[in-house]
Amino acid sequence: MTTRFLRLTALIGLLATGATALGGDELPWYRRLLVGMEVGPTGAQFGSDPSDVGYAARFNGRDVVRRCVEAGAEYVVIWARDGEYAYYDSKVVAKCPGLGGRDVLRETVGEAAKHGLPVIAYCVVQQGGAYLASHPEFAMRGADGAIIPGRFCLNSGYLETLKALTSEMLAYGIDGFHVDMLDQGFGAPYGCWCDACRKLFEAEYHVAQPAGATWDESWDRMLAFRYDTSRRFMRALYRHVKDQRPAATVDFNYHGNPPFSFEVGQRPVQHGGNSDFLTGETGVWGFSSLGVGLNAEFYRAATPGQPFQVAIQRGVRMYHDQTTRPLNDIRWELATLLAHGAFVTMVDKTGYDGGLDPVAYRRIGAAFREAKGGRASLAGAPIQDxxxxxxxxxxxxxxxxxxxxxxxxxxxxxxxxxxxxxxxxxxxxxxxxxxxxxxxxxxxxxxxxxxxxxxxxxxxxxxxxxxxxxxxxxxxxxxxxxxxxxxxxxxxxxxxxxxxxxxxxxxxxxxxxxxxxxxxxxxxxxxxxxxxxxxxxxxxxxxxxxxxxxxxxxxxxxxxxxxxxxxxxxxxxxxxxxxxxxxxxxxxxxxxxxxxxxxxxxxxxxxxxxxxxxxxxxxxxxxxRVRVQAPTYVESVVTDDPGSRTIRVHLIAAVPSPTTTPGSNRPYVIPGLIEDAPTFRARISLATPPLKARVANPTSVVTFDATGVSALVDDVHDVVIIEY
Known part of the structure; x- marks a missing residue:
């Protein structure tokens, strides 16, 4: 570990260019910042008893910001409302009882102002909890009229609740919103048949809704109706925020990429472009190691020319576990996303009581410092054959x-x-x-x-x-x-x-x-x-x-x-x-x-x-123009900067530790973690003879000749920089 940290330090010194590489402060935060943190408590994702005052009792906005600053985060996404509670003094939904008289959103904004950090409020749409139970008029309903548990209907009038919530949060002086879980469910039944949906559907198509997934012309209309419902809700909430504060940003977490299908009610272009930038997420446990780069390019294609954010997590298995990945595992995923053009948010779920894990922040900080030091290597447009x-x-x-x-x-x-x-x-x-x-x-x-x-x-x-x-x-x-x-x-x-x-x-x-x-x-x-x-x-x-x-x-x-x-x-x-x-x-x-x-x-x-x-x-x-030869466990991303006549080849190695079968769900295998940094060879053949070549990592070795560049790479991630 010590050797790797020395390498990180050397890499930072070699590549440090400062924030000006992406533009000055006149640009909105999401166009000039590279890495940030999303922090929220865990323990109420499946509901919570109001008497559980131990939950999130130590969730403190000042502590969150200070830890994020130490880790080098450039912005903070703070949980303000999840599926059960608000973490500020809300008059619309119940406040987390463990907070007592404290207000996490106020604490966060106040501390962040001292450090010049933008604050983004995390706000959930779905995951009903107690609020849905007390407002059955907002519930999705099946074709039989029965409530579908845990789902809000986006046509029901629930939009007014979200407007009221965002208005409350805007009053704190936040810089924007990250709106999550704007899906229409992740499984059957695929639709809503509440009175509002029935009326809207009949007004649009002049026929009654189908009784289910009939896979005919009627169901074609139903799918279009669901897609339009999602977009209408997103656009209305976006307009509401912008009408009150035009500079406040809004992004919606996108759920329509593989492995999700029509059930979520989202398509990439139709629903990726309704906010200031598109946000998605990865997770080896859910999307595979290959899903990291694939998701990034999926988001790029949905909103060409626009920034896109990808959220990753510090846990090894899923968002709400209390584990921390090895540093090289974090570095691999972060490097992959940055090379593919994303800006990246690391998600940290606190302990049950809201406490923060100092080891996690030390590892995240090492990865963030390396990423910010390597901004210059992110220049150029992708070469995509x-x-x-x-x-x-x-x-x-x-x-x-x-x-x-x-x-x-x-x-x-x-x-x-x-x-x-x-x-x-x-x-x-x-x-x-x-x-x-x-x-x-x-x-x-x-x-x-x-x-x-x-x-x-x-x-x-x-x-x-x-x-x-x-x-x-x-x-x-x-x-x-x-x-x-x-x-x-x-x-x-x-x-x-x-x-x-x-x-x-x-x-x-x-x-x-x-x-x-x-x-x-x-x-x-x-x-x-x-x-x-x-x-x-x-x-x-x-x-x-x-x-x-x-x-x-x-x-x-x-x-x-x-x-x-x-x-x-x-x-x-x-x-x-x-x-x-x-x-x-x-x-x-x-x-x-x-x-x-x-x-x-x-x-x-x-x-x-x-x-x-x-x-x-x-x-x-x-x-x-460029051909890369490297081991199959290495992902390569190639960019070109014609202005400086520079080609950059990112080489990112995913070499997880061996795994065995779990105690249940055999023969499935839980993905391994990347602990060790490999050493590997790569050859980059070029149509144009290179004039110069170097590598970002001082422990790697590079040579070049008239036909290309050879590199001996000694890390999880390195960048071969070629002038032509």
Whole structure:
């Protein structure tokens, strides 16, 4: 640990540039600050007895600010209202009884003013508690009229409560609000049938609400109604705050990225852009280690050109546990998010009595000081060779109540790009155009089963003008509401006719020895290997077929319907080509009849599936500007600053400790923690010869030649800085 702290100190000295790197004080706080803290008590998240005066008794705003200042936090998000209590003298909702006569929000604002720290009030929407119990008129109701426990209806008039709460908090002189839990539930039933919703729905659509998830035209209206409800509530609350204090910021915690589906009532673009900046969250326990960078790029795509905040946590398992992660674990996640362009808020949940853990703040402080010292390394715009296309419509109408069907290919494509060090970004169906796609040399449609006519036109224009497109699985094979259709909506781009979709997912691919280079690189020619995921049989018209797609064997019992097909069977007969290659205008389309992306996020994620997808990218883009070679446990993020002619390559290593199976829910595995900093080699090949190269970490070593840069990295995170 001592050695690592020395390295942190050295890194701070090398990279320190001061806050002016991001602009002066004339900018709003969220445009000039990098790291902050969110602090709130834990113990009332599942309700609280009013007689429990020990709860949060030591939760003190002055102590919170002082600890945050010591840790180097640049702003403080203080819990002002959660699902049970207010932590200030509220006249609207019950105050936490353990506070007595104290007011945490007043304490926080007063102490923060001494240090020039912005104060953001944390305010919950959902998680009903006692207030919902005493106001059943605000409750969501099922189609049968019964109250849905724990859920407020956003059309019920509950908005006026939030307006009253925010007005109370604004009077304290706070700098803004972080509004959390603005979801409509995380499971069934998916909707509200209270009197207010019934009237609004009928006024909008002139028909009655469906009685449930009918997955037809009526349910299509219901989903649109739910999305509109969320946006209407967000915009109204935002306007209320701005009408009272235009400088006060408002951000809403976004819950619509994978693994969440339609149930929350949010879509990325429709609901990400209703505040001053988009906020989301990570957590290895809930979103995986790969979800850290993916969530950041998801938020970037939802609000192009705007700042975005990501919340992380100090606990090892979930928000409300009283554990503290190792320093290197914190450094890894923080470095990943900063490299992907986010500003970051560390969430600390106090002890039951509101006390603060000094060890946690020492570790957070070390990570924050390193982050602020490295501001200069965050300059430049991302280089992104591949766009991973996300279709909300596919999420809703193909994934339906099994969202992993839609997410798996998207997440598998992302995993493949990260492990193969291919610079990537996210494109969203809500705001993607031919012009926005043009900045990506290659676009991947990862099992985007449902595509609108406008989307197809944008993709067609993208390819015809010189873009490259990779199509996988059932992309373009389903109708607007997930129904079967006889023709692919991408038929002209693919250059083939759809014959049929395969029923099973245990499909195999076999590449010939003469497959175009580098499509077969790292894959045995003539070998049938599992590519687990949706697949279709195509008959080429103008495309060139490559390799073979093989359907699986089926036992007699399987054919009789007496045995499932969840466990993959071996390869059976050849049913069509594995790959189609088609030139369209100035561009090219490569279609996989199977789903190497879904396969790499499946329960059988063999290396060949990843190689197949990565090789397709390299076939379509053989000469990228930057190519990174590093271990698969290293994530690379590449940025370019044309003004200074500087490329920066962030290398972030996730090397968790080994784990075993837990006592329950076997065979699941709880993620390990990153304790040790690794040493690894990386090679960065460049289309333009480098003039100079250096690394941020003084213990790493870098050399360069006419074709690129080699680095021996000795830490969780380092930045290779290349002048060209």
């Amino acid at each position: 591949v766009a991973i296309y996300f279709s909300s419509r596919t999420r809703d109408w193909y994934g339906r109540e099994q969202p992993a069907r839609a997410f798996r290919a998207f997440q598998g494509a992302h995993r493949a790009m990260v492990m193969e060090h291919i610079p990537w970004g996210v494109a969203l169906d809500e705001n993607a155009t031919a012009e926005s796609l043009a900045k990506f040399p290659v676009v991947i449609l990862p099992n985007a089963a449902i595509l609108s006519k406008d989307e197809v036109v944008s993709l067609q224009r993208h390819v015809e003008s010189g873009g490259r497109l990779i199509v996988t699985g059932w992309s373009g094979l389903l109708g607007w509401r997930g129904e079967s259709q006889e023709r692919s909506s991408l038929e002209d781009l693919i250059g083939a006719r759809l014959v049929r979709r395969l029923d099973g997912e245990d499909n195999h691919v076999r590449l010939p020895a003469d497959a175009p280079s580098p499509l077969g690189e790292g894959i045995e020619a003539g070998w049938s290997f599992l590519v687990e995921g949706p697949a279709a049989v195509y008959e080429p018209t103008t495309a060139t077929p490559i390799g073979e797609l093989l359907s699986p064997h089926r036992t007699v019992r399987q054919k009789q319907g007496k045995e499932g097909t969840g466990w993959p069977m071996s390869a059976g007969e050849v049913v069509g080509p594995a790959v189609l290659l088609h030139d369209v205008g100035k561009g090219r389309v490569l279609t996989f009849a199977g789903s190497p992306d879904a396969a790499f996020a499946s329960e059988h994620p063999i290396v060949e599936a990843r190689k197949l997808l990565a090789n397709a990218v390299r076939l379509l883009q053989p000469s990228p």
